[in-house]
Amino acid sequence: MIIEERRRQRLDLARIEADLAYFQARLELIGEPTSANQRAQRKLFKLLHEQVGIRLARTRAAGGDPREQRPGQDDDGTHGQPNATD
Numbered sequence: 675m676i677i678e679e680r681r682r683q684r685l686d687l688a689r690i691e692a693d694l695a696y697f698q699a700r701l702e703l704i705g706e707p708t709s710a711n712q713r714a715q716r717k718l719f720k721l722l723h724e725q726v727g728i729r730l731a732r733t734r735a736a737g738g739d740p741r742e743q744r745p746g747q748d749d750d751g752t753h754g755q756p757n758a759t760d
Contacts, residue, residue, distance in 0.1 A: 683737075690730045697723035 700719045707713040
C-alpha cells in the first residue's frame with residue numbers, strides 16, 4: 675500500500691514538472707509578443723507557469739499529494755486575493 679502511494683506521488687510530481695516545462699517552452703516560443711493575441715498568450719502562460727511552479731514547490735516541501743490544493747489557491751482558499759482581514 676505504501677509503495678503504491680509513493681509511486682502515485684512520484685507520478686503526480688512528474689506531471690506537475692511536465693506542466694511547468696510545457697508552460698516554459700510556450701513562453702520561450704512566444705518570445706517578444708508582436709500582436710495582441712501573443713501578448714494575451716504570454717500573459718496567460720506566464721501566470722500558469724508561476725502558479726504551477728508554486729504548486730510544485732509546495733508539493734515538494736510538504737511531501738504531500740499535489741491534488742489536495744489547486745494551482746493558485748492559497749491555504750485560505752482566497753486565490754491570493756486580499757480579504758477584509760489583510
